[in-house]
Amino acid sequence: MKAILICAALAAASLTGCAGLNADVHTANPSAVLKGERTYTIARMPSQDSSADHPQFETMLRDELAKNGFTDSAARSAHYLLSIAYDTRPAAIGVGSKDCAPGVCERSPEPPFALFGGRAYQHALTLRFFEQSSGQEVYKVSAASSDRDPDPLHAMPLLVKSALAKFPFDAPPDWRVKLRADQAGGGPAVVSVKPLQP
Structure with a gap:
């Protein structure tokens, strides 16, 4: 019973990022070269x-x-x-396997209880740069993190800092950005940026 509780505690810690702040970053076009002057304007959706x-x-x-x-x-x-696209939603816990046929190994339903008193939330931010003259997408980067706070404003400094920790990110497409909270109350600071192993 003790071993089961320790494993559950470790699983909860990995979901919440208790060991430190981190985010996973993915680029759709690693090694993109952003040519021309570095000026931009934000294209907003009506909901924004x-x-x-x-x-x-x-x-x-x-x-x-x-x-x-x-x-x-x-x-x-x-x-x-x-x-700019961002989203916060309850995180589902699932088990994946490489040998599953499509549609067979789907995400398992959420557990009927919350481990250690709180539901986990997944926060995501996607930035897409388009050349205004051609309309062509030249760079796309996404950052995602999990914690137990449903407020997207709380997660946004970490996601923004992670998405732009390297600009642009080069190959490979997947990275882990580790950060630390600024004790003076400022935004998070990047500690390391490492490629994720396949």
Whole structure:
């Protein structure tokens, strides 16, 4: 019984990231070369125009992009259009296997109880850069993390910092970004950026 409880505690810790802050980053086009001047404008969806949280997301993102030499400029003169998508949802626990036929090994249903008093949430951020002149997508990066806080604003500094920890990320497409909380109350700081092993 003791061994089962220890295993359950370890599983819960890995879900919540108790060992430290981290996020998994995926790029759809690693080693992309962003040519031209580093100016952008944000292309908003109608739901983002009416969202109370979205301006805070954009402020965090603008600050981090400025550290990478990007300037927010007027829509017509910007070299890139930047699309932002983010999402927070309850995380499901599942078991995967490489030998399963498609449709056979699906995610198992959520457990009827919450381990150690809290439900886990999955937070995700995707940034897509399009050349304004051609409309072609030139770079796409996604960051995801899990914790027990359903508030997307709480996760956003970690996701923004992770998605832009390397800019652009080169091959391979999958990375793990480890961060630490700033004790002075600022945003998280990147500790390491390592490729995920296949």
